[in-house]
Amino acid sequence: MNDGGQRRYGPLGRTLVIIPTYNEAENIKPIVSRVRAAVPDAHILVADDNSPDGTGKLADELAAEDDHVHVLHRKGKEGLGAAYLAGFRWGIEHDYGVLVEMDADGSHQPEELPRLLTALKGADLVLGSRWVPGGRVVNWPKSREFLSRGGSTYSRLLLDVPIRDVTGGFRAFRKETLEGLGLDEVASQGYCFQVDLARRAVAAGYHVVEVPITFVERELGDSKMSRDIVVEALWRVTAWGVGSRAGRLLGRKPSDERP
Numbered sequence: 601m602n603d604g605g606q607r608r609y610g611p612l613g614r615t616l617v618i619i620p621t622y623n624e625a626e627n628i629k630p631i632v633s634r635v636r637a638a639v640p641d642a643h644i645l646v647a648d649d650n651s652p653d654g655t656g657k658l659a660d661e662l663a664a665e666d667d668h669v670h671v672l673h674r675k676g677k678e679g680l681g682a683a684y685l686a687g688f689r690w691g692i693e694h695d696y697g698v699l700v701e702m703d704a705d706g707s708h709q710p711e712e713l714p715r716l717l718t719a720l721k722g723a724d725l726v727l728g729s730r731w732v733p734g735g736r737v738v739n740w741p742k743s744r745e746f747l748s749r750g751g752s753t754y755s756r757l758l759l760d761v762p763i764r765d766v767t768g769g770f771r772a773f774r775k776e777t778l779e780g781l782g783l784d785e786v787a788s789q790g791y792c793f794q795v796d797l798a799r800r801a802v803a804a805g806y807h808v809v810e811v812p813i814t815f816v817e818r819e820l821g822d823s824k825m826s827r828d829i830v831v832e833a834l835w836r837v838t839a840w841g842v843g844s845r846a847g848r849l850l851g852r853k854p855s856d857e858r859p
């Protein structure tokens with residue numbers, strides 16, 4: 601993370617809020633209307649993995665009556681990461697200047713989006729953060745808070761990323777930032793997708809800013825968090841950390857040996 605102090609940032613361009621969905625039938629209409637009210641100029645892309653509960657069809661109904669709403673129908677459940685990658689590609693192709701990640705379940709409050717977008721005027725990437733001063737979580741079981749804080753701390757230390765909330769999923773990217781992250785090589789499927797993008801942004805020297813948010817646990821529908829997702833995150837983060845440390849050690853060797 602550089603300080604960004606010397607940089608001049610271009611205008612933001614049009615905003616696309618990408619909302620990945622899998623079985624969010626109770627949540628999709630309320631969340632779309634909250635986004636429309638909070639950021640009326642922004643467009644929304646629902647990236648639905650053929651939800652068995654008909655979320656995709658509900659999204660189609662919203663799109664039919666509102667030209668700011670779009671739907672990307674995907675063939676089946678392939679994880680959050682794959683849905684976002686497809687959404688980013690769609691957004692870049694359609695020439696949006698800002699791409700936002702946001703959950704469908706109300707945990708990320710659309711009313712906080714204007715603050716993220718304001719911060720993006722002086723940054724390459726803005727992260728909504730639960731774990732900076734002013735950030736908080738509401739109604740989260742202690743076990744989830746422990747997992748999230750632990751995952752962030754482990755990732756921060758192992759990957760040397762100076763970010764307090766590395767796993768969060770309420771984020772605003774400039775298009776150019778996404779284009780510089782090497783998205784074609786991203787293999788992460790579940791929530792470690794977020795860690796992967798954060799570490800790539802830091803490694804590429806982008807100016808990353810954390811903005812405090814209030815994360816509210818969902819009231820309707822079920823979490824898709826699973827043991828497999830945690831296991832994937834743990835092994836990938838560990839492999840990245842060990843790999844980059846080993847690389848640095850090997851990289852340093854020739855100069856160490858120089859007389």
Ligand SMILES: Nc1nc2c(ncn2[C@@H]2O[C@H](COP(=O)(O)OP(=O)(O)O)[C@@H](O)[C@H]2O)c(=O)[nH]1
Pocket residue numbers: 619620621622623624647648649677678679680683702703704705707818822823824825
């Ligand atoms: N398209 C798609 N969306 C997903 C998938 N898994 C989770 N999501 C969505 O990602 C967001 C976050 O998931 P959620 O279950 O709320 O996770 P939690 O907040 O960590 O418990 C929600 O909008 C989900 O519907 C998936 O495999 N495909």
Ligand SMILES: [Mg+2]
Pocket residue numbers: 703705707818823
């Ligand atoms: Mg959630």
